Amino acid sequence: MPKPPAKHDFPVAQIRRYLEPGPIVLVSSRWQDKTNIMTLGWQTVMEFTPSLVGLMISAGNHSFHMIRNSRDCVINLPTTALTDTVVGIGNTTGAEIDKFAKFNLTAEPAETVGAPLIAECHASFECRLHDDALVERYNFFIFEVVKAHVAPRPKHPETLHYTGDGVFMVSGKIISRRGRFRPEML
Template identity: 35%
Template sequence: MKEMSVSQTYRVLEPGPIVMVTTSDRGKPDVMTMGFHMMIQHAPPLIGCVIGPWNYSYQALRITGECVIAVPGLDLAETVVDVGNCSGDRVDKFQRYGLRKRPAKDVSPPLLHDCLANIECRVVDTRLSDSYNLFILEAMRIWINESRKERRMMHHRGDGTFIVGGGKLDLKDRMVKWRHLP
């Protein structure tokens, strides 16, 4: 075995598919790319996400307490990286990258039309946001875009490389302890 730096732990335990997060501050929507998030519980569905003060979206999330987490497909890979490499305080990312918006039902930030899924969220806990930039969000609604042909998701490795997920392994018959979950 080869030892690697402990600072690279996130490359081994990556948190899930790369996502895009929309926020809205005083009617101005913004979008950012996020790689650090996790499911915390099933019901109510709680999501932990790391958004730090270095992100333009941070203040909007702190002030409004709402966002949309959108899951892009592989066909949006270059856009996802480009969105993550510029700031919404200087750039209208929707216009620059041709991101199509749709109104959400329960929150002000928009849904991203071209993503596989959009999750409308409200912040329910900020106790760890000052020390760890960790926000706890409750999923209020989820929208699935069934018309998307590209269904593969990207998983960030932390160095500009991604793992592409696309296959499925079905072991439902072995999940006897968890059959009660939806």
């Protein structure tokens, strides 16, 4: 298990930096003194201010009802140091095990929500439910990120991007085309 990285406050309006590239995330929750964690790859940024993120949390997940009741969660960004942990979390259910204990992860109290942060992740985004209009029909939750904690190094963490079938793409090189952007597009 990697040592938990020290994290700094990060502007919530800028979290697209971490979520827009499409990484697998670990969503942590708490309801009635039980915690849980799920893996999730179906997420999208929806707005800068307020900082909105849409998450598809299938009703078959133990986390679905916990998050629906608590109306908050934490979106945590794992790196490749946690690859086997990510797979393990995605292939077990919180109905049967305590995932923090089983996977030797550290639950840290969040500042603004009831769900815990996962200390071993590169970043953690505290989220409050913003709109549940599409939860019934699609299991689609719109959250507002109300607090962001990010490790300042490495600048570009090695993230996992799921393709299905047990196969992941790992984030690769970084290229800038900043000089070709109109200033208002940056």
